[in-house]
Amino acid sequence: MECVHFNLRESLSRQLQHYPKDITEEITTLEISFNIDGLPIFKSSKAHLWPILCAIHLNPVRVFPVTLTLGPSKPSNLDFVEDAIKDIQELLDNGLEGKQVKIKCVVCDAPGRAMVKKIKQFSGYYGCDKCTQRGLWVSGRVTYPDVDNLTLHTNETYRTEMARREKDDDVSLSPFVRLPLDMVNQFPIDYMHQACLGVTKKMITEWMRGERNVRMSAGQINQVSQRLLSLRKAIPSCFARKPRGLENIDRWKATELRQFAVYTGKIVLKGILADELYDHFMAFSVALSLLLSPNLAVEHNSYSSELMTYFVAKTKELYGDHFMVYNVHSMLHVPAEAMNFGTLDACSAFPFENFLGKLKRLIRSGSQPLVQVAKR
Numbered sequence: 001m002e003c004v005h006f007n008l009r010e011s012l013s014r015q016l017q018h019y020p021k022d023i024t025e026e027i028t029t030l031e032i033s034f035n036i037d038g039l040p041i042f043k044s045s046k047a048h049l050w051p052i053l054c055a056i057h058l059n060p061v062r063v064f065p066v067t068l069t070l071g072p073s074k075p076s077n078l079d080f081v082e083d084a085i086k087d088i089q090e091l092l093d094n095g096l097e098g099k100q101v102k103i104k105c106v107v108c109d110a111p112g113r114a115m116v117k118k119i120k121q122f123s124g125y126y127g128c129d130k131c132t133q134r135g136l137w138v139s140g141r142v143t144y145p146d147v148d149n150l151t152l153h154t155n156e157t158y159r160t161e162m163a164r165r166e167k168d169d170d171v172s173l174s175p176f177v178r179l180p181l182d183m184v185n186q187f188p189i190d191y192m193h194q195a196c197l198g199v200t201k202k203m204i205t206e207w208m209r210g211e212r213n214v215r216m217s218a219g220q221i222n223q224v225s226q227r228l229l230s231l232r233k234a235i236p237s238c239f240a241r242k243p244r245g246l247e248n249i250d251r252w253k254a255t256e257l258r259q260f261a262v263y264t265g266k267i268v269l270k271g272i273l274a275d276e277l278y279d280h281f282m283a284f285s286v287a288l289s290l291l292l293s294p295n296l297a298v299e300h301n302s303y304s305s306e307l308m309t310y311f312v313a314k315t316k317e318l319y320g321d322h323f324m325v326y327n328v329h330s331m332l333h334v335p336a337e338a339m340n341f342g343t344l345d346a347c348s349a350f351p352f353e354n355f356l357g358k359l360k361r362l363i364r365s366g367s368q369p370l371v372q373v374a375k376r
């Protein structure tokens with residue numbers, strides 16, 4: 001793999017200069033988070049960019065690259081994170097410009113988390129890194145049928161298990177264990193991947209192309225699309241995109257799925273989607289809306305949790321056992337993430353995803369893509 005590393009201390013100092021002085025002088029602790037994700041750069045090859053990004057949690061959140069790596073679709077080891085880990089350790093030890101530096105979280109999608117924590121893939125039998133539930137093989141995929149009495153993983157159980165595997169199975173440890181991190185709570189489930197791109201999209205495609213008992217007719221799909229289009233003029237400019245019809249569902253971006261899950265879905269589906277399915281969707285939509293609100297996520301956390309548990313349990317009844325995949329299961333854990341971080345938006349991949357898009361646009365030709373991104 002080719003790697004370019006930018007010194008974290010220098011980058012952080014430079015990025016802080018973009019904030020007004022009264023903001024940076026006031027704070028005594030600087031909160032940062034990290035993101036590791038792979039993005040394909042060319043349609044014709046398997047080459048992926050694996051950037052390690054850092055976000056400064058001030059208003060507005062600023063994202064910048066720490067390490068840029070070019071390699072295969074999945075790196076075979078974690079050597080590319082070593083420089084970043086050393087820089088982070090140094091900042092945690094010495095602080096920056098008189099401020100204490102704190103890591104909020106490390107945001108990854110499920111396969112990314114499995115990779116950086118060196119645990120089983122999310123599609124394996126013990127695929128959930130938040131609880132110990134053993135997956136069940138149904139119709140060619142691993143599913144998670146249980147919704148209550150889950151035994152949760154903790155930082156201690158993770159570290160004990162990994163130390164055992166290092167000793168017994170000769171597995172090398174994740175470089176992140178060298179940092180003073182809670183290896184469970186500080187690796188949150190990212191709702192952008194799990195709730196928006198995962199659950200919301202899965203439900204919509206099921207209503208369009210699924211089994212007869214959950215499918216809408218072609219006329220109903222068209223009606224929902226017409227309603228979505230009619231809402232375009234009512235969407236304020238703070239939204240990145242305006243609604244598109246369901247015929248584009250395969251191209252909907254995470255932000256469009258978020259808009260549907262939280263705002264527009266409840267309006268455009270009412271009276272068209274079967275009542276039972278609509279009520280079930282509403283449990284998800286209301287729970288997600290609460291967990292995204294900085295004012296309500298903590299106060300109404302247990303109610304959101306009840307709604308999500310109901311949603312996941314009822315999913316099995318309405319959509320069948322094969323629908324109980326990891327994405328759906330992970331909704332049982334998102335209320336705890338909102339409780340830990342104040343809202344799901346505080347620990348999501350959305351700000352990083354926007355930056356990844358920008359990075360990708362810096363590659364303008366096929367020759368030396370990493371050099372192009374690093375220089376630009």
Ligand SMILES: [Zn+2]
Pocket residue numbers: 128129130131132133150329330333
């Ligand atoms: Zn779980």
